[in-house]
Amino acid sequence: MDPKLKVGLAQIAPVWLDRAATMDKIAACIKEAAREKAELLVFGEALLPGYPFWLAYTNGAAWDLKVNKEIHAHYTQNAVSLEAGDLEPICALAAENQIALYLGLIERPGDRGGHSLYCSLVYINTDGRIKSVHRKLQPTYDERLTWAQGDGHGLQTHSLKEFTLGGLNCWENWMPLPRAALYAQGEDLHVAVWPGNLNNTKDITRFIARESRSYVLSVSSLMRQSDFPKNTPHLDVLLKSTPKIMANGGSCIAGPDGEWILEPLVEKEGIRYADLDINRVYQERQNFDPAGHYSRPDVTRLILNRERQSTLGFEDNTA
Numbered sequence: 001m002d003p004k005l006k007v008g009l010a011q012i013a014p015v016w017l018d019r020a021a022t023m024d025k026i027a028a029c030i031k032e033a034a035r036e037k038a039e040l041l042v043f044g045e046a047l048l049p050g051y052p053f054w055l056a057y058t059n060g061a062a063w064d065l066k067v068n069k070e071i072h073a074h075y076t077q078n079a080v081s082l083e084a085g086d087l088e089p090i091c092a093l094a095a096e097n098q099i100a101l102y103l104g105l106i107e108r109p110g111d112r113g114g115h116s117l118y119c120s121l122v123y124i125n126t127d128g129r130i131k132s133v134h135r136k137l138q139p140t141y142d143e144r145l146t147w148a149q150g151d152g153h154g155l156q157t158h159s160l161k162e163f164t165l166g167g168l169n170c171w172e173n174w175m176p177l178p179r180a181a182l183y184a185q186g187e188d189l190h191v192a193v194w195p196g197n198l199n200n201t202k203d204i205t206r207f208i209a210r211e212s213r214s215y216v217l218s219v220s221s222l223m224r225q226s227d228f229p230k231n232t233p234h235l236d237v238l239l240k241s242t243p244k245i246m247a248n249g250g251s252c253i254a255g256p257d258g259e260w261i262l263e264p265l266v267e268k269e270g271i272r273y274a275d276l277d278i279n280r281v282y283q284e285r286q287n288f289d290p291a292g293h294y295s296r297p298d299v300t301r302l303i304l305n306r307e308r309q310s311t312l313g314f315e316d317n318t319a
Contacts, residue, residue: 001161001162002161002162003162003277003278003279004275004276004277004278005039005040005160005161005162005163005189005275005276005278006036006037006038006039006040006273006274006275006276007038007039007040007041007042007217007253007273007274007275007276008029008033008036008038008040008041008042008271008272008273009042009217009219009251009252009253009262009271009272009273009274010026010029010033010041010042010043010044010219010271011044011196011219011220011221011222011249011251011265011268011269011270011271011272012025012026012029012043012044012047012221012222012269012270013221013222013223013224013227013247013269014047014048014049014050014221014223014227015049015227015229016049016050016053016223016227016228016229016232017049017050017071017074017075017078017229017232018049018078018229018231019048019049019078019079019080019086021229022047022048022049022050023048023089023090026043026047026048026090026103027089027090027093029041029043029271030090030093030094030097030099030101031093031097032271033097033099033271033273034097034098034099036271036273038099038271038273039098039099039100039126039160039161040099040100040101040102040160040165041099041100041101041102041271042101042102042191042193042217042219043101043102043103043104043193043219043221044104044193044194044195044196044219044220044221044251045104045119045121045169045170045193045194045195045220045221046104046105046106046119046195046221047103047104047105047221048080048103048104048105048106049075049078049079049080049105049106050106050223051195051196051221051223051247052075052142052143052145052146052147053223053242053246053247054067054068054071054234054238055068055142055143055145055146056142057238057241057242058071058234058237058238058241060142060145061142061145067233067234067237068145070233070234071232071233071234072146073233074232074233075106075117075146076108076115076117078106079105079106079107079108079117080105080106080107080108080120081107081108081109081110081114082107082109082122082130082133083109083110087103087105087122087124087130090103090124091124091128091129091130092128093128094124094125094126094127094128095126095127095128095129096128098126099126100123100124100125100126100158100160100165101122101123101124102121102122102123102165102167102191102193102219103121103122103124104119104120104121104122104169104193104221105120105121105122106118106119106120106147107119107120107133107135109135111308111310112148112309112310112311113311116148117146117147117148118135118136118147118148118150119135119136119139119143119147119150119169119170120133120134120135120136120150120154120169121133121134121136121154121167121168121169121191121193122134123156123158123165123167125158125160126160131156131158132153132154132156132158133153133154134150134153134154134155134156134167134168134169135148135149135150135151135153135154136149136150136169136170136172137149137150137151137152137172137175137178138171138172138175140170140171151305151307151308151309152181152304152305152306152307153306153307153308153309155178155181155182155304155306156185156306157182157185157186157187160189161278162278163188163189163215163276163278164185164186164187164188164189165187165189165190165191166182166185166187166189166190166191167190167191167192167193168182168190168191168192168193169193170192170193170194170195170200173192173204173208174204177302179208179211179212180290180291180302181302181304183212183214183290183291184291184302186291187212187214188212188213188214188215188256188278188281189214189215189216189217189276190208190209190212190214190215190216190217191216191217191219192204192205192208192216192217192218192219193218193219193220194218194219194220194221194250195220195221195223195247196220196221196222196223196246196247196248196249196250197220197247197248197249197250198248198249198250198264198266199250200218200220200250201218201220201250201251201252201264202250202252202264204218205218205252205253205254205264206254206258206259206260207258208254209254209255209256209257209258210254210257210258211290212256212290213256213257213281213284213285213288213289213290214256214281215253215254215255215256215261215276215280215281216253216254217253218250218251218252218253218254218264219251220247220249220250220251221247221249222247222248222249222267222269223245223246223247224244224245224246225238225239225242225243225244225245225246245267248266248267249264249265249266249267249268249269250264250265250266251264251265251272252264252265253274253276255280256280256281256283256284256285257280257284261274261276262274
């Protein structure tokens with residue numbers, strides 16, 4: 001097997017809260033990355049159709065405020081229903097170009113009634129099949145006003161050539177136990193997705209790489225006032241209250257020794273590429289392996305509940 005893997009970091013802005021237009025941007029990135037012979041392409045947290053920036057600028061915690069309810073409704077209508085096939089065009093492109101994807105999106109899942117929103121990280125393999133959907137375990141701060149809590153079902157790893165991939169959303173990367181759950185499943189390439197900003201990626205990317213002796217890809221989105229479409233509800237309010245740049249990127253890659261392969265880049269849209277070699281993982285695991293020879297399962301062990309949570313179970317044969 002080829003020990004090398006070419007990866008791409010898609011640091012792009014959404015067409016904010018416009019699912020169809022943002023999917024067009026994602027499709028264009030997949031085609032570009034395929035031309036560059038990338039084998040894995042990663043997009044930022046909640047890119048499809050965008051991060052809920054309005055909550056920080058419109059008194060998001062105010063009870064029954066019209067602006068929040070109407071933007072939330074617009075957000076819900078542009079969220080992704082996997083059951084309805086919303087992601088099928090992206091899956092088809094992945095298969096056509098034999099490229100694997102990690103894509104951050106806002107999911108409106110049928111198994112939770114179809115009205116609540118989850119910040120999900122979806123892995124699509126080179127055959128265009130959705131292999132895991134990880135719903136963010138704990139939305140952060142004002143995110144809790146629009147996103148629901150996820151579960152452990154998506155805490156899975158995936159094989160791609162000689163690598164074992166896993167991923168987490170944003171501040172989940174600060175949670176020691178979810179990281180440990182991925183390490184224990186053999187992860188040696190960790191994907192950390194963010195809504196965007198250098199202050200999120202500049203320290204933790206190298207820390208996780210050094211802790212896990214793995215490659216770490218941190219991928220952030222961009223968000224500027226110019227990325228608000230004209231049909232955004234309460235656009236006038238948003239333009240008055242938001243800064244010109246809400247997310248400046250900061251996408252980067254650290255190697256298994258914790259040193260930079262690609263340093264964080266800000267305020268620039270596009271795809272960055274790197275060739276990763278699995279042998280560097282084996283070299284760094286010689287002296288430290290957090291789930292192997294440097295673990296003590298007789299002293300401390302982690303139990304992972306990967307059951308998909310739902311409020312309804314069926315005991316008949318009609319569902």
